[in-house]
Amino acid sequence: MEDESRNSTETMPVLMKQGAEAKLYKSTFYGKPCIIKERFTKCYRHPSLDKSLTAHRIKSEVRALLRCRMNGICTPTVYFTNMENSSIYMEEIEDAQTVREYIQHVQAKESNDTANNILKPLGVKVGEILGIMHSNNIVHGDLTTSNMLLRGNPVELDVVIIDFGLSHFENFAEEKGVDLYVLERAILSTHPNTEDFFQTILETYKKYNLKSSAEVVAKLDEVRLRGRKRTMVG
Ligand SMILES: Nc1ncnc2c1ncn2[C@@H]1O[C@H](COP(=O)(O)OP(=O)(O)OP(=O)(O)O)[C@@H](O)[C@H]1O
Ligand SMILES: [Mg+2]
Missing domain, CATH: 3.30.200.20 (Phosphorylase Kinase; domain 1)
Incomplete structure (x- = not known):
């Protein structure tokens, strides 16, 4: 270059x-x-x-x-x-691993239940970040576990969000609902047995996006339903 x-x-x-x-x-x-x-x-x-x-x-x-x-x-x-x-x-975020690598590492080492317990605080942290992002009308556009970095010791939960090329500023519940849906699909398709992890993210998200979380979660349900119908129709 x-x-x-x-x-x-x-x-x-x-x-x-x-x-x-x-x-x-x-x-x-x-x-x-x-x-x-x-x-x-x-x-x-x-x-x-x-x-x-x-x-x-x-x-x-x-x-x-x-x-x-x-x-x-x-x-x-x-x-x-x-x-x-x-x-x-x-x-450069030094001494960092992606959240994807960290989840894979924990799941490879631990039983399902132990892994879920270890990952819970991370779910809380991610939910907090997304709640703050959305309450400030920042829609990421490509939420995946590869676009979140964990700096230093993972226990410290120093989460850094990256890759905002598809982001936009929007106060529409639909856009925020799609943001959460993309993350849910990314988590569940990349990491097995992470339903609880996503649920923790969602529950914390609601607390940090008090203004619009009810509407956003309703949209998330709507988008999920659309996704399911599409899969059934093929
Ligand atoms: N500021 C940074 N500090 C440290 N590592 C970074 C940084 N930015 C990106 N990376 C690393 O590079 C990878 C790809 O970066 P990014 O997601 O911004 O690009 P991308 O073109 O979307 O790649 P991908 O298609 O893999 O998502 C990240 O997953 C991360 O491992
Ligand atoms: Mg990326």
Whole structure:
């Protein structure tokens, strides 16, 4: 990747991961460990549509990362945005694992009941974060256990939310209900026996989104029903 914005004392970017829409590099920004998230061109899209979609995703991601922080939700600090090469330079969350990796690790080691007990405080923490996010009208758009990082010792529940490219600001219960539905599907399809874990998230969510949780949960039920009908029809 081209990187003319920083001087030669910075660490050369090293490719860490290639997702569906972006490449992630590890580097430094003025000496601080940073992640560069570079969105790449999708050849199947019309070039001008691709350009505007990419710009839209970058803006949404940066805006939501900042708005979360303003509301006390941990997200990586944004250091710099380069629209020329479609990149966001952000703080690297060091010593972190994804919530997905952590759940898999706990489930591999423990019996179902013990794993559920160990994961309960994490469910409470995630429910709290999502309740605060939604009560501030931040809809994530791609809630999965890979888009939540656990920094340091998992027992400390230092959860950092990432990957806001599909986020938007909306005060519609429907959008928030879909956000929760996407998370429920992601959890239940990735991790076996996590019904209790999701229930804990939902119960805590209700306490932290007092304004609209009744409406949102009603929408969640509606979306679940639609999902089920679609599966039955095929
Ligand atoms: N700021 C960060 N600090 C540490 N690790 C990060 C950071 N941002 C992203 N990662 C790591 O890179 C992975 C992919 O990042 P992200 O979810 O933003 O991109 P993505 O293109 O959506 O990838 P995917 O399609 O796998 O979700 C994360 O799951 C996480 O492991
Ligand atoms: Mg992701």
